[in-house]
Amino acid sequence: KKISLVGAGQIGGTMALVLAQKQLGDVMMLDIAEGMPQGKALDIQEGRSVIPTATNLSGSNDYADLAGSDVVIVTAGLPRKPGMSRDDLLDVNFGIIEKVGLAIKEHAPEALVIVVTNPLDAMVYAMQKVTGFPANRVVGMAGVLDSSRLACFIADELGVSAEDVRALVLGGHGDTMVSVYGAASVAGIPLSQLMSKEKFDELAARTAKAGGEIVALLKTGSAFYSPGLSAIHMAEAYLLDKKSVLTAAAQLNGEYGVEGGLYCGVPVVMGAGGIEKVIEVELNEEERKAFDVSVDAVKDLVSWVEN
Ligand code: NAI
Numbered sequence: 001k002k003i004s005l006v007g008a009g010q011i012g013g014t015m016a017l018v019l020a021q022k023q024l025g026d027v028m029m030l031d032i033a034e035g036m037p038q039g040k041a042l043d044i045q046e047g048r049s050v051i052p053t054a055t056n057l058s059g060s061n062d063y064a065d066l067a068g069s070d071v072v073i074v075t076a077g078l079p080r081k082p083g084m085s086r087d088d089l090l091d092v093n094f095g096i097i098e099k100v101g102l103a104i105k106e107h108a109p110e111a112l113v114i115v116v117t118n119p120l121d122a123m124v125y126a127m128q129k130v131t132g133f134p135a136n137r138v139v140g141m142a143g144v145l146d147s148s149r150l151a152c153f154i155a156d157e158l159g160v161s162a163e164d165v166r167a168l169v170l171g172g173h174g175d176t177m178v179s180v181y182g183a184a185s186v187a188g189i190p191l192s193q194l195m196s197k198e199k200f201d202e203l204a205a206r207t208a209k210a211g212g213e214i215v216a217l218l219k220t221g222s223a224f225y226s227p228g229l230s231a232i233h234m235a236e237a238y239l240l241d242k243k244s245v246l247t248a249a250a251q252l253n254g255e256y257g258v259e260g261g262l263y264c265g266v267p268v269v270m271g272a273g274g275i276e277k278v279i280e281v282e283l284n285e286e287e288r289k290a291f292d293v294s295v296d297a298v299k300d301l302v303s304w305v306e307n
Contacts, residue, residue, distance in 0.1 A: 001025030014228030143247025
């Protein structure tokens with residue numbers, strides 16, 4: 001198998017290291033920065049005897065090296081700086097996604113594409129339009145990360161292992177994301193038996209701002225370790241045909257009452273067929289309203305892309 005990482009920056013580098021440890025296939029790192037992807041690939045290559053791993057890594061500045069990719073994970077684009085919202089990246093990152101999308105279409109027409117670049121929902125929408133790939137093969141990473149953040153906050157609050165916590169965060173990857181109280185659980189125990197709605201709402205509010213919290217601390221860019229892990233979690237589900245149930249930005253055609261091929265974060269089944277199924281969860285009135293607000297925010301971004 002061949003996994004290509006377009007964008008070899010903070011998230012790209014993290015993913016390469018995680019992939020070397022997981023040994024899911026050969027890794028090709030691609031970036032416009034000359035020498036940088038080659039340097040990072042060589043750096044990890046030189047650690048193979050201590051990881052230890054048989055994974056082969058390479059770096060490139062040439063889109064033609066995408067040829068033969070089974071999965072392409074796209075992080076090419078600018079990250080946020082303090083004071084910026086994800087939406088401020090729309091203009092410049094759209095130009096990059098267009099270029100990268102055309103290259104993927106030409107050189108890796110059979111690949112599954114996982115988009116990470118922000119603003120996520122608009123960029124994955126643009127990627128599907130530019131490549132013309134079937135929607136089950138173009139997917140956005142955000143919900144795995146947002147749900148993991150919420151699960152970790154719940155775990156810390158309860159003093160339990162984050163592994164035992166399940167949380168569900170839906171909608172657009174922005175301030176309007178929706179955390180679903182009724183869907184959270186700890187080792188099969190509904191969260192409502194262990195935590196009040198008020199406390200949950202507090203943690204949900206922190207989740208919606210969690211990316212910004214890290215941007216403010218780092219000052220130089222945005223989160224990259226947990227985003228890298230989250231994107232690989234999705235690639236692994238595809239490569240190993242795991243049928244993982246995870247939240248992803250998927251194309252909606254009537255599900256959740258959303259028409260027009262809009263991309264939005266929803267639970268899906270991910271396996272060898274890419275997005276094999278969108279799962280519709282029942283939302284209460286409050287959650288439904290919040291979801292609709294989130295969908296409207298995504299629509300605004302997408303209408304910019306359309307124009
Ligand atoms: P970074 O700046 O460290 O890396 C981005 C890389 O893309 C740079 O090395 C740059 O040279 C490269 N690049 C730019 N144009 C390119 C092109 N045409 N072809 C190939 N490479 C190109 O940024 P980082 O921290 O890795 O973040 C990447 C993106 O991911 C940002 O847009 C950020 O906002 C987004 N992000 C998304 C998250 C999500 O949950 N979906 C979470 C965190 C970040």
